[in-house]
Amino acid sequence: MARKMKIRAWDNGKNTSIKAIIFHPMETGLRKDKKTGKKIPGHYITEVNCEHNGKNILTCLWGPGVSKNPFLAFSFNGAKKGDSVKISWVDNQGGKGGSTAKIG
Template identity: 65%
Template sequence: MANDIKIRAWTEGDKANVKAIVFHPMETGLRKDKKTGKKIPAHYITEVVCEHNGNTVLKCNWGPGVSKNPFISFGFKGAKSGDTFTLSWKDNQGKSASQETKIS
């Protein structure tokens, strides 16, 4: 999936700040299609992994209760400007994506 993650990562002193949005439908499997009346199949992110220079700094287990196009924001210590930050996700349908950026 192309362009489905946007990340901004920057340092403030000894702390890195990360803000990211993942473009994903996050369907619970409980809603019905208004035209057909049939249930829309469940399609949601199950795992998000955030890495700094290849080391995991955050791992989240999500489910159908997370909203469409989820936004995540957090901070961690030990990053420097120019370091690599990567966010990856997997969903319940076997799809996945990853986006890498340099910390500014």
């Protein structure tokens, strides 16, 4: 399965901005398949970890109420250009993914 994500990290002059999008169905488990009438099992990201140079800066705990292909934006202090930012995630079905970006 293609599990992709995009991260953009840049120095905004004051601190570092991050924008990330993870491509994930974020199925709530409440929807029904129109053809079969069966419930579509829930499939959603539960935890996202954001690290700067290996140090955790933000932990996101997500539930099925987060939109499909979740988007995340935040800023943080104490980083400089060229530092690496790593974002990794796990979902309720044991799937996981992640990506790193250099602050530009």
